[in-house]
Amino acid sequence: MQVGWESVGTFGRTFRDILGESPTGMRRRLKGEVGFLELVPYCFISAAERPHLKIAVSEKRRRIKGDSREE
Numbered sequence: 001m002q003v004g005w006e007s008v009g010t011f012g013r014t015f016r017d018i019l020g021e022s023p024t025g026m027r028r029r030l031k032g033e034v035g036f037l038e039l040v041p042y043c044f045i046s047a048a049e050r051p052h053l054k055i056a057v058s059e060k061r062r063r064i065k066g067d068s069r070e071e
Contacts, residue, residue, distance in 0.1 A: 011023075014058065018050065019049065019050070
């Protein structure tokens with residue numbers, strides 16, 4: 001809710017689609033990793049780990065359904 005999503009399920013599914021793991025899985029994995037990355041701003045780290053997507057997952061789903069209007 002704090003990041004702007006009204007549905008926890010939709011957030012979790014989109015998070016998995018983009019990052020390849022659940023929010024809980026990522027928290028568990030990162031909790032054990034301590035090191036120099038603590039000095040790097042989180043937005044840089046998340047951008048580096050993000051797959052190279054040209055459009056958002058939700059946009060892809062909308063196009064698959066046949067709604068091709070541009071925003």
